[in-house]
Amino acid sequence: MFRGPHTIETKRRLSELAKNREVEPPHPKGKNHPMWGKKHSPETLRKISQANKGKKTWHGLSPERQNEVRGKISKANSGNRNGMWKGGFFINEDGYKLILKSEHPDANLNGYMFEHRLVMEQKIGRRLNKWENVHHLNGIKTDNHPENLELWLRPQPRGIRIVDLIKYYAKNPLYTSQL
Numbered sequence: 001m002f003r004g005p006h007t008i009e010t011k012r013r014l015s016e017l018a019k020n021r022e023v024e025p026p027h028p029k030g031k032n033h034p035m036w037g038k039k040h041s042p043e044t045l046r047k048i049s050q051a052n053k054g055k056k057t058w059h060g061l062s063p064e065r066q067n068e069v070r071g072k073i074s075k076a077n078s079g080n081r082n083g084m085w086k087g088g089f090f091i092n093e094d095g096y097k098l099i100l101k102s103e104h105p106d107a108n109l110n111g112y113m114f115e116h117r118l119v120m121e122q123k124i125g126r127r128l129n130k131w132e133n134v135h136h137l138n139g140i141k142t143d144n145h146p147e148n149l150e151l152w153l154r155p156q157p158r159g160i161r162i163v164d165l166i167k168y169y170a171k172n173p174l175y176t177s178q179l
Contacts, residue, residue: 095141137164
């Protein structure tokens with residue numbers, strides 16, 4: 001049975017009914033919730049635990065199986081299989097480029113290490129010691145070409161030497177607009 005559009009009279013009556021209807025307030029959230037800042041009593045926690053014993057959750061899987069499946073999903077979406085993959089490198093807040101080298105002994109907990117340290121290690125043919133620093137001759141922290149890196153045995157001062165800057169821009173006249 002086809003019902004056509006409401007007549008003007010029907011629309012008016014529906015509008016009056018809607019105005020008079022009492023609307024339930026939405027479920028309280030956050031600080032308005034009655035349990036905000038309170039904890040369940042040990043007895044209530046025991047009852048909740050007892051009620052949930054043996055129940056399967058998350059698509060009917062037991063908690064142990066859920067963890068196993070989550071691990072597999074995480075591994076399946078890691079690295080270059082992830083939509084957010086940027087190629088295994090990022091620039092940190094200090095402006096240095098870090099690359100993914102999880103097998104390297106100097107990699108951080110996430111498997112990344114400073115690219116300029118790795119390039120210097122390849123240049124000199126050995127691992128760098130913790131007290132050795134790598135200096136960027138042209139002052140550009142992401143320019144990790146071997147000819148732009150210099151090994152220092154003590155912490156380096158901020159900035160770059162004027163001599164190094166002049167040499168760099170003499171070789172690369174295209175970048176003089178950065179001065």
